[in-house]
Amino acid sequence: MTALDERAGAPEGTDAPDPHGERPGRDFGPVRWVPRLLVLVPLAYWILFHIPNTESYVAVATDAAIYSIVGLSLNIIIGYTGQLSLGHQGFVGVGAFTAAYALTVQGVPFAVTFVLAGVLAALFALVIGLVALRITGLYLALITLVFGLALETSLFEVPEFTNQGGGQPAVRPDWLFDDGRYYLFCLAFLAAAVYLDYRLLKSKVGRALLAIKENERVAEAFGVNVTLYKLIAFTLSGTLAGVAGALLAFRIGIVTGSGFGFFLALTFVLMTVVGGLGSRIGVIAGSSLFAVLDYILTQTPVKVAEEFIFRTDALKQFAPQFIGAFLLLLTLTQFPGGIAQQNKAILDWLHGKRFNPHDLLHPGKESGPGTVEGSSVRA
């Protein structure tokens, strides 16, 4: 079909080109893997081999991996079960303090500290889960918020845990002392979390949670024990957050209560929503983005531009908040699926189709478990 045809006679023709870029009947065969591999292989190389050996940003990449675990953890509560947790930094903090205290003060073996961190955070999450059985929506958000704030000013201030307020040291064992190696260690945990998340969605557990999110009565009619599965969701999420907390403790090397303030909780929720609720890839992308935001603003050419334009580097103090708020607005108004919504567009583009960020071809698919409509966020 020539360009002229396209302009002139298209309307009646059944084989008229789709205005949104779908070109039917074009099969690339095995060749379609070429653009994919061209993107994925360098990406994998960069993540697995380049980052560990790059001193300047291996630390921030480690953060990205840890944040991704937190994002996946939060996604279980918000994205799948449809509850809201504004106190997630509390679970992460419990994990961090548990790991640091157990290793440094009690002399517990390194590996066991992760188990303890996971179990203890899971217990805290279970308590919040019990609350969530009775209270939902805005009030649950409020209670989780208060829970996080209360932990920050109570448990995280106990002198024994915080080394008399100076911060509890958490020193990695020798074999993990190298930053690059620790980064890979965190990546392994992220891989495990991704596997867990994958299994969750592929099993009756995930389906039960999605049913609960949408309509508890329907879930019950389908035989789902709503009470049990809500608690499973919170416990699982708490475990992941606790382990992520332990990883964070060993990444920083010293744990202080002020490191787990409300702003961290906001960042966690923001990165999950902006990444795309219910989407694994989206949440990881969103979490990584927010983990490295600070670094981008202070260490890269962006900073140079910043200083050139504003003649100050004070911008970095509040820029992340503004960027976060802007991205949230963009997500809520334009792209309800978050970053994940671009997944299909990018894949299509790699297949030789036109880049179509709004996914107009399949409007139904937009409203997946990843949408922020419905009860999850507005509640």
Next chain:
Amino acid sequence: MSVLEVRDLSIRFGGLQALQDVNLEVNEYEIVGLIGPNGAGKTTAFNCITGFYTPNTGTVRYRGQDVTKSPPHVKAAMGFGRTFQNVGMVKSSTALENLMTAQHAKAGYDAGAGLLGLGAALNGEKRLREKADAILDLLGLQSIRDKKVGGQSYGTLKLLELGCALATDPDILLLDEPTSGMGPEESDELGERLLTLRREFALTMLVIEHHVPLVLRVCDHVYVLNFGRLLAEGKPSVIQSHPEVVAAYLGGEAPEALEATEETAEDAELDAQLEDAVHAHHDDTVALPAQKTSDEEPPAPARPRRARTSTSTPRPKKRAPRKDASS
């Protein structure tokens, strides 16, 4: 032994007595109809039977076992499959996923195995998918297998919801207005389908239904609810001609009030039927104690003509408070 036996069921919401001393019984392999005007308490009765509400008094027995206080998910696992008046499905999931979700209680593996991806879970998933596909084939819905449920037409949703109820592997199926949103032809088709399903799966059913031809066709026995009380019960043909039932549906024995309204050919035919019914003998109708109490009530106000298809008819203001009882 009857599959489902409800004795003296009563439930009260604040000042509203939604159900009062309701007795009903569903025997093996029966399709039992539950009819009544809007707000009569039909859906409330369903909710009590399936465990969504706990009745104030009365018992619900399933095959002789007292299940009055069992929560809905336990009853679902026991063999209570139900549908909802306004479609109960996970709208953001696909048809296949819904059918798999519905098999939750029969998945054959526990949550831990599912999360770790053990062999039992993988085999279980395969079985669930096969069964879901079989149900899609049975209902002729393969075309929407991988489509989001949310975007489908109402009739399709109702059918798929029936499929979901089937997927729970029910012993007794409770259907809340399965033909709402369907045209007459689709309704007839559904009646045929219900009979086929009963034959193939040896099912027992309790059906809330407004579509009279369907009730006449498929039901073995009919219970009529009005204002939370049982008004009558009996064979559908008998119920159709029961004067109290006619009065409840059309609002008192005031045929002259009806004549003032516009008539279509179909209406005239139904009128003739009803007229016959009012004058017919009905010796074999079972008289219920509830009947006496309803006699004491003042005659209900004349209802608008189309009360038969009562889903869309606004109710007279006098009865408005009772509306809450319907769902």
